[in-house]
Amino acid sequence: MTTLPPPAGRRRGPSPFEPLVAISPRARVTLGVSFFVLFFALWGGVTWGGLVKPLFLADPARTFAAGWRLLTEFGFAGDIAITIGRVVGGFVVAAALAVPLGIAMGAFKPVEAFFEPFVSFARYLPASAFIPLLILWLGVDEAQKLAVIFIGAFFQIVLMIAVLIGETRRDLVEAAYTLGAGSRGIVTRVMLPYAAPQIAETLRLVLGWAWTYVIVAELIGADAGIGHMIMDSQRFLDTGQMIFGIFLIGAIGLVTDLGFRAVNRFFFPWQLGR
Incomplete structure (x- = not known):
């Protein structure tokens, strides 16, 4: 018997390689771990196989041995805590000021017209270019590091949140007006709840x-x-310590990102539950 093709418009079942088709949490974890296994296998192959000299790329064992030495003999845990404190401090200050301004710009067109040209201009300025000036103005203490983070994060947050607030569905706004809401109620009870998941992301x-x-x-x-340690390691050509520092930044960032995702899924399960 000849098998007829399925009628047009009917599918046999979703394929994981079709756009936006979800996969199970177990499959997601397995695929993510598989990439790291492949990465470390390739890294070990090119270093232990002698394809790259240790001077230019330390092997995995040497890298993690250097990291263990840093943590147990040189008090590197203190450097890690200092860097995390700088990131959190600069980011919290930037977000605390940028979120309200972004909401005001997205909700009220006169505010947007006043701030948007400068914010759009400033967000293209690289934060690293301000470091020499910030050292002159603030010295080399903590204020200078926090200011670099603030400049790099503040203008990006403002503009992105303004766009999100401005994309609130007009029919929701009109419905709220019909029910007697004022301008403040529109912002706090329509625009903010509508854009909150995207603001968190x-x-x-x-x-x-x-x-x-x-x-x-x-x-x-x-x-x-951590950055200071990487520079010190560069002076001594210790690629093991440099790579460990870079990997540590990625590991801390990954843990932070997963924590942020978990919090977002908890508060906004209808949009961020994947």
């Missing part, structure tokens, strides 16, 4: 950028922190 993304800014700030004019 925006903050999660910008927190990742804050790690880039703090390491750049610590590479210049710092006497502690």
Whole structure:
């Protein structure tokens, strides 16, 4: 008997390689871990196989041995805590000021017209370019590192949140007006709940950028922190310590990102439950 093809418009079942088709949490974890296994296998192959000299790329065993030495003999845990404190401090200050301004810009067009040209201009300025000026203005203490993170995060958050608030569905706003809501009620009871999941995701993304800014700030004019350790290791050509520092930044960022995702899923399960 000849098998006829399925009628048009009917599918035999979703394939995991079709756009936006969800996969199970177990499959997601398995695939994510598989990439790291493959990465470390390739890394070990090119280093232990002699394809790259240890001077240019330390092997995995040497890298983690260098990291263990840093933690047990040189008090590297203190540097890690300092860097995390800088990231959190600069990011929290930036978010605390940027979120209200972004909401005001997205909700009220006169506020947007006043601030948007400058914010759009400033967000293209690289935070690292301000480091020499910030050292002159603030010295090499903590204020300078926090200022670098603030400059790098503040303008991005403002503009992204303004866009999210401005995309609130007009029919929801009109319905709220019909029910007697005023301008304040529109913002607090329509716009904010509508955009809250996307605002949380925006903050999660910008927190990742804050790690880039703090390491750049610590590479210049710092006497502690992960970036400072990486620069010291470069002077001694210790690629093991340098790679460990870079990996540690990624590991802390990954843990932070997963924590942020979990919090977002808890508060906004209808949009961020994947």
